[in-house]
Structures are given as C-alpha cells and as structure tokens.
Amino acid sequence: MAALDLAKTSNILNSTIDQRNKLLEEMRTNQGKDQENFNVAYFALPNPLGQIDARYKDIIGAVYSYNDDCIFYTQQLYDDLAKYGRKHRRKRFRFLASADPLPAADWTRALADDLIPSNDSYAGWLSGFREPPARFYWLTKLFCGEKKQL
Structure with missing residues (x-):
C-alpha cells in the first residue's frame, strides 16, 4: 500500500511544483517590473x-506537506521490503550459513535531525495495517484466556 500511496503522492508533488513554477513565472511577468508588488504577492x-x-x-505549504508524505511512504516501503526480504531469505536460504542478512535501515539520525515526519502524523494511515495474529493465537486464547485489566 505504501508503494501506491508513494506513487500517487509523488505525482501530486510534481504537479504542485509545476504550479509553483507557473505562478512564479506569472508573478515575474506581471509584477516583476515593480518589486514592491512582487514582494506583496510572494x-x-x-x-x-x-x-x-x-x-x-499555500503552494509552498502543499509542497512541504507532500514532501513529508513522500518521505514517510518511502520509509514505510523500505521497511516493509526489508522485512519481507529477511523473511524470504530465512525461509529459502536457511541452509546457507554464509548468507548475508539484509541490512536494516538506521533512521535514528534522520529522526533526530527532524528530517523524517513522525508516525503520529500518520496514525490514521498506520491503523489500517495491523500485524496478523500469531500462528497459534487461538490455542493461546483457549488455554490462557484473556488477560484481565486491573
């Protein structure tokens, strides 16, 4: 799903940047002769x-927002593909002891520098993707019962 949202958001970001460029060109031709009018619009x-x-x-705000969306969906896509690759590699190549594991991305520096938007902004999107229950979830539920909140 992240791949689809990334493609859609990337297209919207590109069209928004095109709108920005057209607006700047319009501002230069119409108000470029008078710097004060240009500054008022800019x-x-x-x-x-x-x-x-x-x-x-408003266009600059949209570019900022769509850029954050692209970064978030790219991060999610990488994490999902790496997780799938590690699972697939374990399943198919477990007999190869020398098989190098797929590297996991280290997002800590980018998160610390505030380059990646927080997951809190995308809580609604993330809530649609829950982890499937454990393989024998129903057995655990049957024998252990529900955990009661105190």
Whole structure:
C-alpha cells in the first residue's frame, strides 16, 4: 500500500511544483517590473486595497506537506521490503550459513535531525495495517484466556 500511496503522492508533488513554477513565472511577468508588488504577492502581504494573494504561500505549504508524505511512504516501503526480504531469505536460504542478512535501515539520525515526519502524523494511515495474529493465537486464547485489566 505504501508503494501506491508513494506513487500517487509523488505525482501530486510534481504537479504542485509545476504550479509553483507557473505562478512564479506569472508573478515575474506581471509584477516583476515593480518589486514592491512582487514582494506583496510572494510574501502574502496585504496590497494597498487590503487584499491578500496567498496562492504562493499555500503552494509552498502543499509542497512541504507532500514532501513529508513522500518521505514517510518511502520509509514505510523500505521497511516493509526489508522485512519481507529477511523473511524470504530465512525461509529459502536457511541452509546457507554464509548468507548475508539484509541490512536494516538506521533512521535514528534522520529522526533526530527532524528530517523524517513522525508516525503520529500518520496514525490514521498506520491503523489500517495491523500485524496478523500469531500462528497459534487461538490455542493461546483457549488455554490462557484473556488477560484481565486491573
């Protein structure tokens, strides 16, 4: 699912960047002669009539948001593929003692530098993907019963 969302979000990000470029070109041609009018549109300041043109500000906010989405979905896709690869490798190549394990990504530095959006922002998306129950879950439930909350 992360691959589909990544492809969709990447296309939307590209079209948003194209919109930004077109808007900048429009601002340069229409208001480039007068630097003050360009600054008013670029920084979303009120013009002499009190109107605010926030198109550029809104597009930059959308680029920021879609960029975060692409980063998040890429991270999820890598983690899922690595997990699948490790599982597949254990199953198929367990007789090869020298088989190198697939490396797991270390996201700690990127998370510390705030380059990767937190999972809290995507809690709704993540809630749709739960781990399947253990292989003999029903036996454990049958013999051990439900754990009671105190």
